[in-house]
Amino acid sequence: MQQTNVKRLMLDVRIWLSQGAAAIRQQINLPLQVTTKSGPNDLVTNLDKSNEQFLVAQIRKAYPDAHIVGEEGFGDQVTDLKGLVFFVDPIDGTLNFVKQHNDFATMIGVYEDGQPLVGAIYDVMADQMYWGGPELGVFENMHQLSRPADLHLKDGLFGMNGPMLAANGYQMAAVLKHSSGARIIGSAGIEFTRLITGREVGYVSQLAPWDFAAGRVLAETLGLKVGQIDGQPVDMLAKQPVMVATPTVFQEVLDLQTHTAD
Amino acid sequence: MQQTNVKRLMLDVRIWLSQGAAAIRQQINLPLQVTTKSGPNDLVTNLDKSNEQFLVAQIRKAYPDAHIVGEEGFGDQVTDLKGLVFFVDPIDGTLNFVKQHNDFATMIGVYEDGQPLVGAIYDVMADQMYWGGPELGVFENMHQLSRPADLHLKDGLFGMNGPMLAANGYQMAAVLKHSSGARIIGSAGIEFTRLITGREVGYVSQLAPWDFAAGRVLAETLGLKVGQIDGQPVDMLAKQPVMVATPTVFQEVLDLQTHTAD
Numbered sequence: 001m002q003q004t005n006v007k008r009l010m011l012d013v014r015i016w017l018s019q020g021a022a023a024i025r026q027q028i029n030l031p032l033q034v035t036t037k038s039g040p041n042d043l044v045t046n047l048d049k050s051n052e053q054f055l056v057a058q059i060r061k062a063y064p065d066a067h068i069v070g071e072e073g074f075g076d077q078v079t080d081l082k083g084l085v086f087f088v089d090p091i092d093g094t095l096n097f098v099k100q101h102n103d104f105a106t107m108i109g110v111y112e113d114g115q116p117l118v119g120a121i122y123d124v125m126a127d128q129m130y131w132g133g134p135e136l137g138v139f140e141n142m143h144q145l146s147r148p149a150d151l152h153l154k155d156g157l158f159g160m161n162g163p164m165l166a167a168n169g170y171q172m173a174a175v176l177k178h179s180s181g182a183r184i185i186g187s188a189g190i191e192f193t194r195l196i197t198g199r200e201v202g203y204v205s206q207l208a209p210w211d212f213a214a215g216r217v218l219a220e221t222l223g224l225k226v227g228q229i230d231g232q233p234v235d236m237l238a239k240q241p242v243m244v245a246t247p248t249v250f251q252e253v254l255d256l257q258t259h260t261a262d
Numbered sequence: 263m264q265q266t267n268v269k270r271l272m273l274d275v276r277i278w279l280s281q282g283a284a285a286i287r288q289q290i291n292l293p294l295q296v297t298t299k300s301g302p303n304d305l306v307t308n309l310d311k312s313n314e315q316f317l318v319a320q321i322r323k324a325y326p327d328a329h330i331v332g333e334e335g336f337g338d339q340v341t342d343l344k345g346l347v348f349f350v351d352p353i354d355g356t357l358n359f360v361k362q363h364n365d366f367a368t369m370i371g372v373y374e375d376g377q378p379l380v381g382a383i384y385d386v387m388a389d390q391m392y393w394g395g396p397e398l399g400v401f402e403n404m405h406q407l408s409r410p411a412d413l414h415l416k417d418g419l420f421g422m423n424g425p426m427l428a429a430n431g432y433q434m435a436a437v438l439k440h441s442s443g444a445r446i447i448g449s450a451g452i453e454f455t456r457l458i459t460g461r462e463v464g465y466v467s468q469l470a471p472w473d474f475a476a477g478r479v480l481a482e483t484l485g486l487k488v489g490q491i492d493g494q495p496v497d498m499l500a501k502q503p504v505m506v507a508t509p510t511v512f513q514e515v516l517d518l519q520t521h522t523a524d
Contacts, residue, residue, distance in 0.1 A: 040416070041442050095443055099419050100461040154302070157361050162444030165427050166435040173428040180303050181357055182424030184446040199362040 004084060006135050009063075010118045013108045014131055016058045017122040020051045020090070021106055024124055028101055043094045048072055051090035051106065059086050069237075071210045081114035081236055087213030093187025101125065105189030109213030111236065119217030121189045130193050130218060138196060138218050147223045148198035153178045153252045156201025159191040160184055170204060170229050170241060171256045178256070188212060195244050196222050202245035202253060204229060212242050225250040229257065266346060268397050271325075272380045275370045276393055278320045279384040282313045282352070283368055286386055290363055305356045310334055313352035313368065321348050331499075333472045343376035343498055349475030354383075355449025363387065367451030371475030373498065381479030383451045392455050392480060400458060400480045409485045410460035415440045415514045418463025421453040422446055432466060432491050432503060433518045440518065450474060457506050458484050464507035464515060466491060471498050477506065487512040491519065 024047050033046040052072040059068055066084035068075030078085060086108060091097050093104035102125040109119040118133035130145075132138035138145045158179040165172045165182060176182045183200065185191055188207055192215030194200040205211075213236065216226045227233055229241040231254050243253060286309050295308040314334040321330055328346035330337030340347060348370060353359050355366035364387040371381040380395035392407075394400035400407045420441040427434045427444060438444045445462065447453055450469055454477030456462040467473075475498065478488045490496055491503040493516050505515060 095419070099442060100456070102461075157357070157448070160424075160446075162422075162427065162438050165424065166430070166438055166444075168428070176424050176428055180361060181448060182428075182446055183448060184422075184424075184444055186419070186443060186445060194362070199364075 013120050016055055017106050017120055020054050021124045048091045055088050085111045087210045089210040092189040096186045103190055104187050107189050107214040109217050116217040119214035121214050133217050134221050138221050150246045150248050151201045153249045157181050157183050159200050159203035161205045174256045202249040204243045207242040208239045209236050219244050275382050278317055279368050282316050283386045310353045317350050347373045349472045351472040354451040358448045365452055366449050369451050369476040371479050378479040381476035383476050395479050396483050400483050412508045412510050413463045415511045419443050419445050421462050421465035423467045436518045464511040466505045469504040470501045474504050481506050
């Protein structure tokens with residue numbers, strides 16, 4: 001195992017996200033080149049691509065031995081988690097970026113031999129950076145976050161996505177009914193920031209590794225639970241239904257998967 | 263018809279909302295007295311009540327002949343819309359206020375003989391005031407908003423509420439399917455601000471007059487359409503399913519109500 005300088009790495013990651021976001025902010029009101037990927041609402045813009053290229057270039061320069069998993073394909077073909085692995089999401093919530101011009105995030109999560117090391121989620125338009133790791137604690141800008149209360153489902157808001165709720169996937173109608181209410185934000189990164197600040201008690205969505213890698217580092221550091229919807233550990237190299245929740249809510253939602261009567 | 267001084271009224275409304283919000287901000291991190299109304303997630307706090315009392319007192323002092331419709335019952339029993347009527351929502355999105363400490367609004371809408379005169383929606387934690395009326399135009403703080411593009415459903419995000427989507431009320435599953443995506447924010451006031459800034463193309467929810475009175479003034483001033491989900495005009499003295507949307511989306515959603523095949 002490498003002896004990574006975690007504080008240097010953490011500052012590198014935060015500065016790169018800041019530098020990349022400056023270009024996004026400058027260009028957000030110019031005409032975007034928007035193209036679709038898997039469907040009409042799976043968008044990618046020139047700024048997703050240019051920001052990933054920028055972030056990947058910084059990582060390669062500073063950490064030439066590391067491997068990179070990037071959403072837009074400028075990283076490596078990563079098949080195992082040995083050594084240092086960077087997960088890069090250049091714009092999480094591209095639909096919000098294009099349609100709302102807010103509620104999107106840029107994110108980097110770094111793992112060493114498969115273990116969470118540091119993560120950062122940058123809410124670009126709000127200029128709020130959520131960052132940290134197991135050795136550092138978790139911060140919102142320069143305000144250190146404390147561990148969110150281990151609330152029950154009935155006492156908190158639950159983040160979902162629209163098609164999953166409409167189709168009652170993973171018993172989301174029952175999850176909604178047993179919670180204080182549902183929220184749909186449209187960005188996994190922003191959802192994770194709501195969990196770590198105690199604003200929501202759970203969130204479920206179909207996520208790729210770059211969608212949850214940074215959030216997982218921060219959430220687990222603060223005592224939240226991250227796993228697949230069947231209770232299995234997440235796979236850092238696959239797309240899967242991921243849940244992040246307070247430990248109590250995590251178990252309550254697992255129980256709802258097998259008790260479908262209500 | 264009274265000769266109301268619209269500019270004086272507009273400034274009065276904005277200053278009262280600002281003064282009331284100062285108290286909310288000061289007390290948001292103190293223990294709240296939370297009680298329930300119609301159900302476990304229909305909350306009211308001591309700050310909903312104290313802010314409505316404050317706003318009602320200011321209105322009565324400055325406009326003694328006006329009538330007041332207030333969410334928490336400190337207004338009048340209003341049975342017609344003659345003269346000047348103030349609709350007061352002291353905290354819209356109380357569940358967000360309690361659970362998230364953001365994404366809630368304070369709102370006042372003023373009508374004269376049933377016609378929209380001025381409205382203001384204050385996103386308290388973001389310190390963003392959306393205000394205006396037919397004689398003034400609409401502003402976000404001191405930035406004048408232009409008319410949002412008359413987009414189609416397929417080109418924009420649509421605001422809903424969770425139980426309505428889960429139960430497919432008013433064909434919300436089809437609305438979702440034909441849109442770019444669904445968002446659930448949990449505050450009618452914040453939803454209206456997303457419509458008037460062009461971030462969403464439509465929003466449907468079951469709303470009371472204080473939930474939509476201010477938003478209706480701003481939305482209609484900017485060429486958006488506000489009506490019941492069956493296309494009828496809204497009733498300013500009843501709770502009802504209200505839609506606000508671009509003119510094109512309004513018609514598309516009406517069409518989906520009668521063509522349920524997909």
